[in-house]
Amino acid sequence: MKLTRKDILGIKDLAVDEINLILETAESFIEVSTREIKKVPTLRGKTIINLFFEASTRTRTSFEIAAKRLSADTINISASTSSVVKGETLVDTARNLEAMNPDVIVIRHSAAGAPHMLAGMIKQSIINAGDGAHEHPSQALLDMMTIKEKKGRIAGIKVAIVGDIAHSRVARSNIYGLTKMGAKVIVAGPAMMLPRNIEQMGVTVYHQLKEAIKDVDIIMMLRIQLERQQQRIFPSLREYSNYFCLNRQNITLAKEDVLVMHPGPINRGIEIAPDIADGPYSVILDQVKNGVAVRMALLYLLTGGKS
Amino acid sequence: MKLTRKDILGIKDLAVDEINLILETAESFIEVSTREIKKVPTLRGKTIINLFFEASTRTRTSFEIAAKRLSADTINISASTSSVVKGETLVDTARNLEAMNPDVIVIRHSAAGAPHMLAGMIKQSIINAGDGAHEHPSQALLDMMTIKEKKGRIAGIKVAIVGDIAHSRVARSNIYGLTKMGAKVIVAGPAMMLPRNIEQMGVTVYHQLKEAIKDVDIIMMLRIQLERQQQRIFPSLREYSNYFCLNRQNITLAKEDVLVMHPGPINRGIEIAPDIADGPYSVILDQVKNGVAVRMALLYLLTGGKS
Amino acid sequence: MKLTRKDILGIKDLAVDEINLILETAESFIEVSTREIKKVPTLRGKTIINLFFEASTRTRTSFEIAAKRLSADTINISASTSSVVKGETLVDTARNLEAMNPDVIVIRHSAAGAPHMLAGMIKQSIINAGDGAHEHPSQALLDMMTIKEKKGRIAGIKVAIVGDIAHSRVARSNIYGLTKMGAKVIVAGPAMMLPRNIEQMGVTVYHQLKEAIKDVDIIMMLRIQLERQQQRIFPSLREYSNYFCLNRQNITLAKEDVLVMHPGPINRGIEIAPDIADGPYSVILDQVKNGVAVRMALLYLLTGGKS
Numbered sequence: 031m032k033l034t035r036k037d038i039l040g041i042k043d044l045a046v047d048e049i050n051l052i053l054e055t056a057e058s059f060i061e062v063s064t065r066e067i068k069k070v071p072t073l074r075g076k077t078i079i080n081l082f083f084e085a086s087t088r089t090r091t092s093f094e095i096a097a098k099r100l101s102a103d104t105i106n107i108s109a110s111t112s113s114v115v116k117g118e119t120l121v122d123t124a125r126n127l128e129a130m131n132p133d134v135i136v137i138r139h140s141a142a143g144a145p146h147m148l149a150g151m152i153k154q155s156i157i158n159a160g161d162g163a164h165e166h167p168s169q170a171l172l173d174m175m176t177i178k179e180k181k182g183r184i185a186g187i188k189v190a191i192v193g194d195i196a197h198s199r200v201a202r203s204n205i206y207g208l209t210k211m212g213a214k215v216i217v218a219g220p221a222m223m224l225p226r227n228i229e230q231m232g233v234t235v236y237h238q239l240k241e242a243i244k245d246v247d248i249i250m251m252l253r254i255q256l257e258r259q260q261q262r263i264f265p266s267l268r269e270y271s272n273y274f275c276l277n278r279q280n281i282t283l284a285k286e287d288v289l290v291m292h293p294g295p296i297n298r299g300i301e302i303a304p305d306i307a308d309g310p311y312s313v314i315l316d317q318v319k320n321g322v323a324v325r326m327a328l329l330y331l332l333t334g335g336k337s
Numbered sequence: 338m339k340l341t342r343k344d345i346l347g348i349k350d351l352a353v354d355e356i357n358l359i360l361e362t363a364e365s366f367i368e369v370s371t372r373e374i375k376k377v378p379t380l381r382g383k384t385i386i387n388l389f390f391e392a393s394t395r396t397r398t399s400f401e402i403a404a405k406r407l408s409a410d411t412i413n414i415s416a417s418t419s420s421v422v423k424g425e426t427l428v429d430t431a432r433n434l435e436a437m438n439p440d441v442i443v444i445r446h447s448a449a450g451a452p453h454m455l456a457g458m459i460k461q462s463i464i465n466a467g468d469g470a471h472e473h474p475s476q477a478l479l480d481m482m483t484i485k486e487k488k489g490r491i492a493g494i495k496v497a498i499v500g501d502i503a504h505s506r507v508a509r510s511n512i513y514g515l516t517k518m519g520a521k522v523i524v525a526g527p528a529m530m531l532p533r534n535i536e537q538m539g540v541t542v543y544h545q546l547k548e549a550i551k552d553v554d555i556i557m558m559l560r561i562q563l564e565r566q567q568q569r570i571f572p573s574l575r576e577y578s579n580y581f582c583l584n585r586q587n588i589t590l591a592k593e594d595v596l597v598m599h600p601g602p603i604n605r606g607i608e609i610a611p612d613i614a615d616g617p618y619s620v621i622l623d624q625v626k627n628g629v630a631v632r633m634a635l636l637y638l639l640t641g642g643k644s
Numbered sequence: 645m646k647l648t649r650k651d652i653l654g655i656k657d658l659a660v661d662e663i664n665l666i667l668e669t670a671e672s673f674i675e676v677s678t679r680e681i682k683k684v685p686t687l688r689g690k691t692i693i694n695l696f697f698e699a700s701t702r703t704r705t706s707f708e709i710a711a712k713r714l715s716a717d718t719i720n721i722s723a724s725t726s727s728v729v730k731g732e733t734l735v736d737t738a739r740n741l742e743a744m745n746p747d748v749i750v751i752r753h754s755a756a757g758a759p760h761m762l763a764g765m766i767k768q769s770i771i772n773a774g775d776g777a778h779e780h781p782s783q784a785l786l787d788m789m790t791i792k793e794k795k796g797r798i799a800g801i802k803v804a805i806v807g808d809i810a811h812s813r814v815a816r817s818n819i820y821g822l823t824k825m826g827a828k829v830i831v832a833g834p835a836m837m838l839p840r841n842i843e844q845m846g847v848t849v850y851h852q853l854k855e856a857i858k859d860v861d862i863i864m865m866l867r868i869q870l871e872r873q874q875q876r877i878f879p880s881l882r883e884y885s886n887y888f889c890l891n892r893q894n895i896t897l898a899k900e901d902v903l904v905m906h907p908g909p910i911n912r913g914i915e916i917a918p919d920i921a922d923g924p925y926s927v928i929l930d931q932v933k934n935g936v937a938v939r940m941a942l943l944y945l946l947t948g949g950k951s
Contacts (some may be wrong), residue, residue, distance in 0.1 A: 063745045067689030069717070075374030077402060087742050091719055095691060095744050098717040103376070103405040105398055122603055126395050129625035130402050131370045298734055318743035384709060410683070410712040412705055431911055433702050436932035437709050438677045642784030 033331040037149040037156040040165035041206040051173050051213060055327035055337045062099055063322055073102035076333055077132040081123070082159070083109040085137045088294055089159050089168070095134050096325035099279055105132070120144060121151060128152040133226065133333050137161075148258030156334040163197045168328060169293055170203035172212060172321040176313055177248055179320065180289055185212030190284075191233075192243045192274060193252030193301055194223040200293045201252055205231050227300065239274050243284045250291040251276050251301045274306065277303040281311065289313045339640040344463040345454040346515040347472035356518060360482050361524050362644045363627065369406055370629055372487035380409035383640055384439040388430075389466070390416040390446045395601055395625065396466050396475075400443050403632035412439070427451060428458060435459040440640050462639040470504045473521075476600055476636060477510035479628040481518060483620055485553055486627065487596055492519030497549045497591075499542075499581060500559030500608055501530040507600045508559060512538050525549030526559075545606065546581050550591045557598040558583050574607055584610040588618065596620045646946040651763040655820040665823060667789050669941035670934065676713055678937055691945055693745040695737075696773070699724040699736050699754045702908055702932065703772035703773050703782070706725060707750050710834055710939035721744070730747040734758060738822035742766040747947050750776075755940050769946040777811045781906055782819035782942060784900060786935040788825060789860055790927055793934065794903055799826030804856045804898075805847075807866030808837040809916055814907045821847050832856030833866075833888065838849045857898045864905045865916045881914055891917040895925065903927045 031051050042047075062070055078097040091108065097104045107127075109204040120139070126137060134155045137145050142162035149156040160166040178184050191207055192318050195201045195217045199201060208215050209232040229235055236242040243249050254270060281288065290302070290311045298304045307314060331337075338358050348356075369377055385404040387397050404411045416436075427446070434442060440534065441462045444452045456463040467473040485491050485640040486515030496515055502508045502524045515522050524535060525543040536542055542550040550556050588595065597609070597618045605611045614621060632639060638644075645665050654888065655663075675683045684785050686895055692711040694704050711718045715918055721741075734753070740791075741749060754775035761768040774780040777937045792798050809815045809831045822829050823846040831842060832850040843849055850856040857863050868884060895902065904916070904925045921928060 059940070063688065068691060068745065069689035075372070075406075077375060077377035079398075083948040086739060087721055089695075091721060091741070092744060094719055095717075095746075098691070098719075099689075102401075105401055105405075107394055107398060119603075121606065122605075123394060125622060126601060126625050127398070127624040130399060130629050131626070177470065185357070208819060265442075294740060296733075296734070298733065298736075305543070318740050322744050382679070382683035384682060384712070384716060386705075408710075412712075414701055414705060426910075426912065429908070429912075430701060433908060433932050436704070436708060436929040437936050438933070439681065439709075473801055 032114050032334070035333070036146070037145070038167050038328055038332065039146050039149055039156065040209070041167045041170045041203045044167065044207075044210075046210055049207060051058060052157050052171055052324065052331065053144045053178060053336055055331060055335070056171070056175050056323040058337070059323040059326040059330070060320070063078050064321070064328070069099050069101060071101045071332060072335065073097065073100035073333060076102040076134070077105065077130075078102045078129055078329060079105045079107060079132045079135045081107045081135055081137045083137075085162070086138060086159075088321070089138065091323060092318070092321045093159065093325050096322050097329055099322070100326055100329060101163070102133070102329065110303065120148070124148045124152055134329055143182070154191060157328055157332070159252060160199055161204070162199065164199050165203045166199040167203050168324055170207040171199050171328075172317055172324040173204055173250065173291060173293075174207050175316050175324055176291065177213075177289075179246060179316065180313055184208065187213045187239045187248060188216070188246045189213050189248040189250060190216040190246045191250045191252065192218045192239055192242060192276070195219050195228065195252070196225045196250045197255065204235055204250065209233070216242050216246065220270070228258070237274070240280055240283055243276075243280065243288075246284050246288060248289050248291060249276060249281070249284060253293065253295060254297055254301050255273060257298065273302050275299070275303060276306050281306060291317055294318070339641070343451070345474050345635055345639065345640070346413040346453050346456055346463065347467045348477045348517070349472065350476045350511045351474070351514075351517075353517055356481065358644055359478055359631065359634050359638065360485060362638060362642070363478070363482050364383065365644070366630040366633040366637070367627070369633070370626070376406050376408060378408045379637060379642065380404065380407035381638060383409040384413045385409045385411065385439070385636060386414060386434055386439045388414045388442055388443045388444045390444075391467070391506070393445060393466075395628070397444065399625070400466065400632050403629050404636055406613060406629070407636060409440070409634055410635065415514045426452070431455045431459055435461060441636055461626065463636055464639070467506055469506065470509070471506050471563060472510045473506040474510050475628070475631055476507050476555050477514040478600060478635075479624055479631040480511055480600075481514050482627045482631055483598065483624050484596075487620055488554060494518050494520045494555060495523070495553045496555040496557060497525060497553045497613045499525045499546055499549060499561065499583070501561060502526050502535065503530050503532045504561070505559050506560065509644040511557065512540055514623070515587065515644050516540070523553065527577070546577055546583070549592055550583075550587065550595075553591050555596050555597060555598060556583060556588070556591060559598060559602055560602060561608050562606065566619075578607050582606070582608060582610060583613050585612060588613060601625070645946070650946070651759070652765055652942055652946065653760050653770065653779050655753060655781045655784045655817045655824070656779065658821075658824075661822055661881045663785070663788065663821060665951055666785055666941050666945065667792060669945060669949070670789055670937040672951070673937040673940040673944070674934070675938070676920055682712050683715060685715045686944060686949065687711065687714035687947060688783070690716040691719065691744075692716045692943060693709065693746045693749045695719060695721045695740055695741070695749055695751045695794055697751075698774070700752060700773075702935070703752065706901045707773065707939050712834045712935050712938070714943060715804060716747070716886070716943065721798070724874070731749060734762070736788065738766055742768060749944055763766065774813055776813065777816070778813050779817045780813040781817050782935070782938055783814050784821040785942075786931055786938040787818055787864065788821050789909075789934045789938055790905065790931050791827075791903075791919070792928055793930065795861060798822065801862060801864040802830070802860040803827050803862060803864060804830040804832060804860045804864065805864045806832045806856060806890070809833050809866070810837050810839040811869065812866045812867070818864065819847055823847070826932045830856050830860065834884070834911055836913050846878045851891070854897055855892055857890075857894065857902075860898050860902060862903050862905060863890060866917050867907065868911055875876070882902055885914050889913070889917060890917060890920050892919060893924055894921060908932070
C-alpha cells in the first residue's frame with residue numbers, strides 16, 4: 031500500500047487507513063535504529079530540508095536522524111540565520127527552496143496554517159512539524175505508535191490528556207487521531223486552558239486532574255509553556271502544580287497498568303513529579319525512540335515508498 | 338578543459354573562456370537535480386566548508402545542496418557560533434580550517450576583499466560567496482546562465498540593472514560578467530545609489546527607470562537593503578517605490594519578450610510589484626534552480642574536474 | 645588492542661596504555677586526511693551528536709570533520725537553538741538524545757562535571773569536549789600527539805604551560821597527561837591565575853615567564869580569556885602582556901629547538917607575539933591537523949575499533 035497524499039499537514043485530514051499505514055511502516059523501521067550499521071539506502075539522493083522558525087532540539091534532531099538513517103541528504107535552516115531576517119516572506123523562502131528541488135520540506139512555524147499555505151503553493155511534500163497551537167501530526171503519530179506498542183491496540187483505550195489543551199498542538203493532533211482510531215479521550219485543565227466547545231471534538235471534559243485520570247489506561251501530560259506565564263493564563267505555577275501535577279498519590283486513581291506520556295520538554299515538578307517522569311509507568315523515552323521511526327516512515331512514504 | 342585557477346574570487350578576474358567553461362559545466366549538471374536519485378559520486382571524500390559571516394538562506398543552502406549532490410561532506414560555520422565571538426582574527430580562523438585540510442572554503446563576509454586575503458594565505462580553494470559591496474561571482478554566473486538558457490546567448494543582449502548599484506555586489510559582478518560576454522549593460526537608480534564614474538565600467542547610466550528599461554531584453558532588479566534605511570540613502574521607501582518599482586505599467590516599455598530577474602530576497606511592492614515577481618516575465622526561480630548547478634560546477638572544477 | 649572504557653571524560657582517568665593506544669591510533673589516521681578521497685567507511689551507519697552549550701568553531705568543526713571522514717552521520721546541536729531555551733534540564737536533553745540511539749555524544753558545557761553526570765546516566769559513549777575549567781581531554785591528546793610527532797617522545801620532555809592556569813581546562817588536562825607520560829611540567833602565570841596547591845599535581849611553579857621557559861623544549865601558551873576581564877583577574881591586559889607575552893626576545897631563553905604551542909584562538913600581541921605565532925618555532929597548526937586525527941581515533945575506539 032502507498033500513501034497517495036503529497037503532504038502531512040495534520041491528523042485531522044488523515045483517514046484511519048492512512049494512520050494504520052504510517053504506524054505499520056514505522057514499526058518496520060524500529061529495527062533499523064538497533065542495527066550495528068543503522069542505515070538503509072532507501073532515500074539515497076533525496077534532499078530533506080528542515081525549515082524551523084521555532085527553536086527545537088528533539089523534533090529537528092529526530093527528523094534529521096530519521097532522514098540520515100534512510101541515507102537522505104539533510105539541510106537545516108533555522109529562522110535566526112535565514113533570509114527571514116532580511117524581511118523575505120515565508121512564501122518567497124519556500125518558493126526558493128522549491129526551486130532547489132528538495133524532496134520533502136519539514137516545517138515548524140509559530141503561525142497556525144503556515145505549512146498548509148506552503149503545501150498549496152509548492153510541488154514538494156510538506157511535513158508539518160508543528161504550526162502554532164494548531165497541529166503537530168508526527169507527535170500524535172508517535173504517541174499512537176507508543177500506545178499501540180504498549181497496549182497492543184488503540185481502539186477502546188481510555189486516554190486522559192491534561193494541561194493547557196487550548197494552546198497545545200500536541201493535544202489537538204492527538205484528539206483527532208485517538209478519536210479516529212477508536213480511543214476514548216478525556217481532557218482536563220483549568221478553565222482558561224480549555225477551549226470552548228471542546229466537547230464537539232468528541233472528548234469528555236473535566237476540570238480536575240483526579241476526575242480525569244480515574245480508571246484511564248494512558249495519561250498524557252502536556253508541557254506548561256512557562257514562556258506564556260507573563261500572559262497570566264493561570265494565577266501561579268505553584269497553584270497549577272497543586273492541582274494538576276501528576277504525582278505518586280494521584281496516579282493511583284488510574285488503572286494499575288496506566289502508562290504516562292509527555293511530549294517533552296518536561297517541567298519537572300510542575301506538570302509531572304520527577305519520580306513519575308522517571309518511574310515505571312513512564313513511556314516518555316519510548317515516545318522519543320518511536321519518534322525517529324515515525325519520521326522515517328513519513329519521509330519514506332511521502333517519497334513514494336510502499337509498505 | 339580544466340579550470341587552472343585555485344579560487345573564484347570575482348568575475349573581474351575571469352576570462353571569457355573560463356566563464357564559458359563554468360556555464361557549460363553548470364548546464365551539464367542541471368540534469369542531476371532532476372533525477373530520481375539526485376546524487377553523483379564525483380566529490381566523494383571531499384570536504385567543503387561554508388564559512389558565513391553574514392546571514393544567508395539561499396546562498397548557503399544552494400552551496401550545501403550543490404556539495405551534497407556531488408557527494409561531498411559539508412561543514413557549516415556561521416559567525417554567531419564561531420570563535421569570532423572569542424575575538425579570533427579571520428586569518429587565524431581560516432588558517433585553522435586550512436590545517437583540517439578541507440578542499441574548498443566558501444566564504445561570505447561583510448568586508449570587501451576578505452576572500453582575496455584568505456586566498457593568498459591558504460592553500461585550499463576559496464569561493465567568494467559575497468564580500469561586502471564588492472563581488473558575488475556565483476550569483477553573476479547563475480544570472481548569465483539564466484540569460485543564456487532563456488535567450489540562447491549573452492552577446493548582444495541588452496540588460497538593465499536597476500536599484501542601489503553602489504552598494505550591490507550582485508550589480509558589480511554582473512557588470513563585469515555581462516560586459517565581458519558582450520551584453521550591453523544599462524544601470525539605473527537614484528543619484529545617491531550610483532557610484533561616481535560607473536560609466537568607466539562600460540555601462541550606460543540612467544537616472545530614471547523608464548529610460549533605463551526601454552527596449553531591453555532583461556531587467557535585473559536589485560534588492561533595496563532595508564537595513565540601510567537608517568543611513569538615509571533615499572528620502573523614503575515610498576518615494577523610491579514611486580520612481581523605481583517595476584510594475585505592469587512601466588514594464589511595457591521594455592521588449593515584449595523581456596525577462597525579469599532578481600537576486601532575492603524580494604521586497605514585494607518596493608522594488609518589484611508582486612504580479613511582476615510572480616508573473617510570466619519572471620525568471621527569478623530559474624535563477625535559483627541554476628544557482629545549484631553553477632555551484633556544483635564551481636565545486637567540481639575547483640577540485641580538479643574537467644568539462 | 646581495544647579501548648575498554650565507555651567514555652572519554654578526562655585525562656585524569658586515563659592509563660598510560662590508553663593514552664598510547666589513542667595516540668598510535670591517531671597517528672594511523674593522519675594519512676586519511678591527506679588522501680585524494682579523504683574518507684574511510686569505518687563508522688558508516690553510526691550517529692555522532694555534537695552537543696555544544698558553548699560557542700566553538702575549531703573543536704566542533706574538528707569533531708564533525710573527524711566523524712565525516714569516518715563516514716559517520718553527524719548531528720549538531722547548539723544551545724541557542726535547543727530545548728534548553730525552553731527550560732529543559734541537561735539530563736532530560738541527554739536522555740532524549742539517548743532514546744534516538746546515537747553512538748557517541750560529544751559534549752561541551754560551561755559546568756565542570758556535566759559530561760561525567762551524563763556518562764553515568766546514559767548508555768552511549770560520551771566525549772568531553774570541554775567542561776568549564778575542568779578538562780578538555782581531546783585537546784591534551786592532540787597536544788601530546790604533536791609533542792611526540794615533533795620530538796619523537798614525551799618522556800623527559802620539559803614543557804612550560806603559561807597563562808591563566810587556574811581557569812584553563814587545557815592546562816589541567818595537559819598537566820595530567822604530560823606528567824603521566826613522564827614529561828617535566830612547569831606552570832607559570834600571575835599569582836591570581838595560579839591555583840593554590842597546584843604543586844600537588846606534580847608541576848613546578850614560577851611567577852615569571854622568563855624563569856618558566858628557561859631551557860624548556862615546549863612552551864604552551866594559554867589563551868587569555870578576554871571575556872573574563874570584567875572580573876578583573878589582572879590589572880590590565882597591557883600589564884599582563886608586558887610580563888607574560890611570548891616574544892622573540894624572551895623565547896631565546898628556551899632551548900634552541902623549542903616548540904611553541906597554543907590551543908587557540910590566539911590573542912595576537914597579548915599572550916603571544918604575532919611573529920612567534922607565525923614563526924618557525926610554532927606548531928600551532930600541526931596541533932589543529934592532529935586534532936582531527938585524535939578525534940577520529942576517539943570516535944573509532946569508542947565505537948569498538950581496534951588498533
